[in-house]
Amino acid sequence: MTLLIISLPTTAADHAALFDYVQSQDASTVTSNASVPLALLPAVADRHTEVVAVVPAQALSWHQVQLPQGSVSRSMFGERGATRLRAILEGLLEDQLLDDTAQLHLALQPNPNSAGPVWVAACDRAWLKTHLTALAGAGYPVNRIVPEVTPQGLVDALFVTGDEQHAQLSGMVERRSASGELSGTGVLTCALSGASAALFDGSTAQVFAEPAVVELAEHSFNRPVTLLQNAQRLLQAIQSPWDLAQFDVADAERDSGWYRFVRSGSSVMRAPQWRAARWALVVLVLGNLIGLNAWALREQSLLNVKRQAVRAVLTDTFPKIPVVVDAPVQMARELAAMQRASGRSAGADMESMLSAFSGVAQVAFIPTAIEFAAGELRLTGPAVAGQDPQQVSDALKGQGLAVTQQGNLWTVRAGVAP
8 A cells, every 4th residue: 555644834835835745655665755845746546545644743732631531432432422522631731731722633642541641632723724625625635644753752762853944853851840859751842952952961862863953963962863864754653553633633534444454454464564474374374275175185085985985886786887977866776677677666656656645645635636757746636724735845855755736736756865
């Protein structure tokens, strides 16, 4: 499945806004990337192309809240639960946010649990919706929205992005109370300066920097940094399980279940970390195919042995039969011929059929006409109340006879396997 990753610009959605994009076939290698206006983004080939929007770090703020018991489970079912959870978040974040909560888009961390603190991402709702609408209008309906950085990704990493004039720093800082005690952690995204770098003195987190700010980052942190291209950073961003498309920003027209399934399938089929699982699956399938074929060959061999045994009984009992086509049928015919030759009734004779039929038919049934031809017996007589044709058929089937009824006509013929 093809991926088109589009980083949303922090500016307004106009013709001058530049969108950083990355194309990938396996979510791990870059096929193409550039920074272009909206009109020059690569075309979406088909519905199997997943469009992922990346929200820049400087457009997001991060907050931790303690959800009330039961609020998370309710949010998973229908619009009413989501509206209720949104109202709960607004109440919990009212004192932490500088802007009016009604103007912000909020998103919960993946798999939230009310048993402990959960992370909530916040950004300007109008800005986000404007960019999503512009992308959809240009033929790029967004299937997933991910943050550029997440609290989980900043636990042991610092990111320096931008250029020398507009270098941005993202990292996880410790929060301390007025007495100096550690009260928690928070996500910091700000301009890189001596003061902001000093907040991470003593931190063992690995520093990643884009090519344009590598030298500045090394000077600010006074240690080597790891080079990270912008395209690779965007690929890393989509590996996160976060999806900011929640509440009123969730696209009602997108088939999220389909894309989640396709994305999972693509990850399993192509991602390097699933290579061992893919080989194990191939070995399992091949093992089952080999086992099934071996079992089928064994059963076929046993069946051939039984067929040969039946043929041997026929040829040993009736040596005059030159060619064996259907041993059971041929043996039945020969036995019937021997019975007739010895003056005894055979199963296909009229007497045998009449005897068998009278043994299961109602006593009140008296045929008015009897016809026998080509091994088929026809009996015509008045219908008898309480006579069940299916019961008669089942009883005679055990004797190798088939019975059908049409009105007052009963037909009995031989040759049915009991």
